[in-house]
Amino acid sequence: xxxxxxxxxxxxxxxxxxxxxxxxxxxxxxxxxxxxxxxxxxxxxxxxxxxxxxxxxxxxxxxxxxxxxxxxxxxxxxxxxxxxxxxxxxxxxxxxxxxxxxxxxxxxxxxxxxxxxxxxxxxxxxxxxxxxxxxxxxxxxxxxxxxxxxxxxxxxxxxxxxxxxxxxxxxxxxxxxxxxxxxxxxxxxxxxxxxxxxxxxxxxxxxxxxxxxxxxxxxxxxxxxxxxxxxxxxxxxxxxxxxxxxxxxxxxxxxxxxxxxxxxxxxxxxxxxxxxxxxxxxxxxxxxxxxxxxxxxxxxxxxxxxxxxxxxxxxxxxxxxxxxxxxxxxxxxxxxxxxxxxxxxxxxxxxxxxxxxxxxxxxxxxxxxxxxxxxxxxxxxxxxxxxxxxxxxxxxxxxxxxxxxxxxxx
Numbered sequence: 001x002x003x004x005x006x007x008x009x010x011x012x013x014x015x016x017x018x019x020x021x022x023x024x025x026x027x028x029x030x031x032x033x034x035x036x037x038x039x040x041x042x043x044x045x046x047x048x049x050x051x052x053x054x055x056x057x058x059x060x061x062x063x064x065x066x067x068x069x070x071x072x073x074x075x076x077x078x079x080x081x082x083x084x085x086x087x088x089x090x091x092x093x094x095x096x097x098x099x100x101x102x103x104x105x106x107x108x109x110x111x112x113x114x115x116x117x118x119x120x121x122x123x124x125x126x127x128x129x130x131x132x133x134x135x136x137x138x139x140x141x142x143x144x145x146x147x148x149x150x151x152x153x154x155x156x157x158x159x160x161x162x163x164x165x166x167x168x169x170x171x172x173x174x175x176x177x178x179x180x181x182x183x184x185x186x187x188x189x190x191x192x193x194x195x196x197x198x199x200x201x202x203x204x205x206x207x208x209x210x211x212x213x214x215x216x217x218x219x220x221x222x223x224x225x226x227x228x229x230x231x232x233x234x235x236x237x238x239x240x241x242x243x244x245x246x247x248x249x250x251x252x253x254x255x256x257x258x259x260x261x262x263x264x265x266x267x268x269x270x271x272x273x274x275x276x277x278x279x280x281x282x283x284x285x286x287x288x289x290x291x292x293x294x295x296x297x298x299x300x301x302x303x304x305x306x307x308x309x310x311x312x313x314x315x316x317x318x319x320x321x322x323x324x325x326x327x328x329x330x331x332x333x334x335x336x337x338x339x340x341x342x343x344x345x346x347x348x349x350x351x352x353x354x355x356x357x358x359x360x361x362x363x364x365x366x367x368x369x370x371x372x373x374x375x376x377x378x379x380x381x382x383x384x385x386x387x388x389x390x391x392x393x394x395x396x397x398x399x400x401x402x403x404x405x406x407x408x409x410x
Contacts, residue, residue, distance in 0.1 A: 004136045010127045010188045011137050014120060017182035018141060021081070021116075022148035023155075024175025026264070028091065029053065030156035030257050031168035032106060033242040036099055037256075043247075043374065045099070047239040047366025052106040055359035058352045060114035065211065065348025068119040069341060073190035074183060080115045081180030087112065088173035092166055114355075118348040123190035125335050125343075131280060138335065139275030142328030147268035157257020192340045211345035214338065220282060220403065221337050221346065223396045227289040227330040228354040230392045231323055234297050234385025236361025237378045238263065241316065244374050249309040262313035266320030267327075274325035275332070283403035285333050286396050288325065293389030295322035300382035304375045 005012045033049045036042075057064075067076060090105030124141070128134040160168045215221045241263065245255035274292070278285040299319035306312035331347065338346040361381065369377040 004133060004140065008127070008129065008133060008137075010186045011124075011133070011140075013182050013186050014123075014127065015141060015144060017077075017081075017179040018120070018144050019148055020175045020182070021179040022144065023151065024088070024172035026148065026151075026260070027156035027159060027168040027175075028088070028106070028172040030242075030260060031160040031165040032091070032102055033260075034157075034160060034252070034256055035102065035165055037242055037246055039099055042366075043240065043243050043369040044363075044366035046243055047236075047362045047369070048103060049106070049239070049242075051239070051359045051362050052103045053110050054355040054362065056107040056111035057114040057117075058356040058359065060111040061118075061348045061352030061355070064114040065118050065345035065352075067115060068122050068344030068348065069191070073119040073123050073344075074186050076115060076119050077183040078180045080112050080119075081176050081183060084109050084112045085173045085176035085180070088169060088176060091169035091172070114348070114351065117351050118344045119190070121331055121335065121347050122340070122344040125340065126190055126192065127186070127188050134335065135275055135280055135332070138328060138332040139271045142271035142275075142324065142331070143268045147264060151261070151264070155257075157254045157261075161252065161254055191344075211342055211349045214342060214346065215349070218337065219399050220286075221334065223286055223399050224289075224330045224333040224337065225350045225353060226392065226396075227286070227293070227326055228350060229357055230290075230293045230385065230388040231296060231326050232354045232357035233361060233388045234300065234381045235323065235358055236363075236365040237300060237381040239362040240365055240369050240374050240377060243369060244303075244312065244378070245309065247374050249312070251309060255309055258309060258313050259316055262317040263320045266317040266322075267324030270321040270324030270326075271328035273321075274329050278329060278332075280336065281407070282333055282336065283400045283407065285329050286400050286403070287393075289329050290389060290393035290396060292322035292326040292329075293392060294386060296320070296326070297382045297385035297389060300378055300385070304378040304382065 005015060029049070032052075033046055036049050037046050040046075087105055087108040090108070091102050093101040093105070124137050125134055128137050156168060159171070215225060241259040242256045245251045245259050249255055251258075270292070274288055277288055296319045299315045299322070303312045303315035303319065306315055330350070334346055334350060335343065365377055365381055368380065372380075
């Protein structure tokens with residue numbers, strides 16, 4: 001991994017752009033979740049913080065995906081990063097109990113993030129110089145999300161407690177500016193120029209229909225998209241980690257940072273091991289995605305009955321070891337399978353579906369948590385994810401067999 005960063009300047013710039021951006025994101029998440037929890041004492045409203053980080057991305061995806069294919073991805077990343085910095089300053093208006101201002105500002109940041117994910121992810125195959133670099137870049141950049149979640153959430157909790165939540169929001173704005181400058185320094189073209197699509201006017205419905213038609217024709221792409229959905233069915237309980245820290249273990253922002261950071265540790269390590277296991281083999285990739293989803297749910301069951309926050313943190317880390325592997329591997333598979341001229345839309349559609357499901361399950365988990373308590377809620381959603389993961393393994397078995405036969409016949 002270090003050799004990749006040393007040898008490939010543009011992957012290195014993309015890596016550091018994501019590092020600083022993610023760091024600011026998780027500073028904000030911890031501070032905002034704590035702000036809403038302390039001001040309202042409502043589990044449902046805390047779950048809306050997670051919704052504000054996910055649902056707007058779904059709503060913007062029909063435009064973001066085509067934009068990633070139609071326009072210069074580097075310029076798009078720069079413009080969106082600077083716009084996010086402006087929106088992050090709006091978080092400062094939440095002082096004095098004006099929670100709605102913070103939720104609106106974060107929703108705008110998340111809507112803009114819908115452009116960042118597909119554009120940067122679709123560009124990786126063009127920045128990587130060979131298949132080995134593509135595999136390593138995906139595992140490295142996927143691990144970066146998790147590692148910076150761990151570092152950002154852990155430091156974010158301490159930072160907010162020491163300097164105040166407004167300082168966390170300012171740090172988020174600065175991180176977006178730095179990320180935009182790093183994106184702008186990338187020299188390699190981030191997409192292949194296709195005269196049939198480049199520069200053509202974005203048509204959200206028609207453009208996304210092309211991606212849907214591709215998925216319907218290719219069962220492998222459909223299975224890769226479905227993989228994240230099995231994760232998202234249970235992942236709404238992530239919105240309740242802040243509540244678990246405060247209600248079950250009676251801790252403040254530092255405890256919230258610990259549990260959210262533990263999620264990042266698992267999400268960071270999972271992709272590194274998973275990429276080594278699959279090595280570009282799609283049949284093995286689908287199998288690992290299914291197994292990882294089942295592991296995610298099993299370890300969250302452990303977190304729901306943990307007697308101490310340190311034990312819960314270990315289970316959360318192990319759960320997201322599987323969740324992180326599943327997330328990154330499914331994106332890696334889509335990069336390998338989808339053509340460049342439609343790749344941005346495929347990845348945006350994948351992202352849209354998972355963020356919609358995450359938003360719905362997050363909101364529902366808040367309602368359920370208010371009704372039956374946070375521990376029982378985590379257990380219920382973990383069982384739902386286990387069922388979805390098991391069904392995924394059964395339903396994708398014919399696809400895996402076909403891929404194995406194709407591989408053996410070559």
